[in-house]
Amino acid sequence: MKKLLVTGSNGLLGQKLTAAILNDDSHRFDYIASSRGVNRYPIKTGYVYVDLDITDHKQVKEMLKRYQPDVIINTAAMANVDACERDPEGSYQVNVAAVANLIALCEDQAIHFVNLSTDFVFDGEEGPYAENDLPNPLNVYGKHKAEAERLLQAAVCPWTIVRTILVYGIVPDLSRSNIVLWAKEALESGREIKVVKDQWRMPTLAEDLAKACLTIAERRAEGIYHISGKDLFSICELVEVVVEHYRLDASFICKESSVGLKQDAVRPKRTGFILEKAYSKLDYVPHSFGEGLKLMDEQLAQFKKT
Ligand SMILES: NC(=O)c1ccc[n+]([C@@H]2O[C@H](COP(=O)([O-])OP(=O)(O)OC[C@H]3O[C@@H](n4cnc5c(N)ncnc54)[C@H](OP(=O)(O)O)[C@@H]3O)[C@@H](O)[C@H]2O)c1
Known part of the structure; x- marks a missing residue:
């Protein structure tokens, strides 16, 4: 049995990893979950939980x-x-400095280090992207994730970079939002939403991403992997699918250009991933966006009951 440590286990991916590990009948992992503060995952048995801030380098070492x-x-x-x-300083501490510290410790102990990264390492001019395409980030988040990638690529421990895109899903305490829940909740309560019409993404079901990460851990698959959904949508199209699925009122959608949205960070125009490597090396089979929404519905009904 492999001993697996997950950081950020209170987050969307973190909670899906915990769920997948606890429901894994083949018991592949001896599991240690860690995150900032108290454990927010509802099942607390069958694994160890540690309150861990990854920017506290001494605590991480211990x-x-x-x-x-x-x-x-x-x-x-x-x-x-x-x-x-x-x-940017806050981002640097979590997204780069903490990763550098983890790498040094993994090198000392020959630990396989899997780090999550993003489609935002690319500039969005030529998506969908393959693993060996050159990063050219446009914003602080993308630049810091790309810097962390460079540190990993120079590491002497086994390493894997998992890039992903616009992750959606729900967790039992409904504490993490995402584009699907954001659009659904706003339109259900009759609030107008501004939705960007000139950015394209391949939304990723959190369960698919968690499964791929565990396959990587189990097989010790090293290098860079692109993990996303298989459907490429503009953000407007994506929200329209959500509207249709939940029979919402589309008249509250205000379509905007990236420039008109005036967000703090510039976003890449068209990302999306070529998934061939994940298909062939990880036997990755992503859900379609429609299937993902159905799974979310089932979970929503179940989580509201408990
Ligand atoms: N979500 C996306 O659309 C997306 C897209 C591309 C890439 N990614 C990458 O995928 C990974 C997982 O994303 P996610 O959606 O699961 O994010 P998330 O829901 O925001 O989860 C991140 C978790 O990390 C915890 N955290 C933050 N700073 C920490 C620290 N210093 N020490 C320990 N824990 C800390 C957060 O704690 P709190 O709960 O206390 O805030 C949160 O629980 C990230 O690396 C992200 O950059 C995500």
Whole structure:
């Protein structure tokens, strides 16, 4: 059994990883979850949870010495793109400096280090992208994630970079929002939403991403992997699918250009991934966006009951 440590286990991907590990009948992992503050995952047994801030380098060192994992999946991040733009130092500490510290410790202990990255390392001029396309980030978040990638690529421990795109899904306490929930909740309550019409993405179901990360950990798949959904939509098209799925009122949607939205961080125009490597090396089979929405519906009904 592999000893697996996940950071940021309270986040969207973190909670999906916990769910997948606890529901894994083949018991592939001896699991240590960690995140800032108290454990927000509702099931607290069958694994160890540690309150861990990855920017506390001393605490991270002590933790790795104590638990000696075979693999770390680092999902902890400052992932709000506009917040990173407003607070570049905060972003640097979590998205780069903490990763540098983790790499040094993984090198000492020969730990396989899996770090989550983003389509925002690309400039969006020539998407969909393959793993070996050249990064050219446009904003602070993308630049810091790209810097972390460079550190990993120079590391002497086994390493994997998992890039992903616009992750959606729901967690039991409904604490993490995403584009689907944001649009659904706003339109249900009759609020107008501004939706960008000139940016294209391949939305990723959080369960698919978690499964791919665990396959990487199990197979020790090294290098760069692109993991996303298989459908490419403009953000407007994506919200229109959500509207149709939940029979919402589309008249509250205000279509805007990227320039008109005036967000703090500039976004790449068209990203999207070529998924051939994930298909062939990880047996990756992503859900369609429609299937993902159906799964979310089932979970929403279940989480509201409990
Ligand atoms: N979500 C997306 O659309 C998307 C797209 C591309 C790439 N990614 C990348 O995928 C990874 C996972 O994303 P996600 O959607 O799961 O993000 P998320 O829901 O924001 O989860 C990140 C988790 O990290 C925790 N965290 C933040 N700073 C920390 C620190 N210093 N020490 C320990 N924990 C810390 C957060 O804690 P709190 O809960 O206390 O805030 C949160 O629980 C990230 O690396 C992100 O950059 C995400």
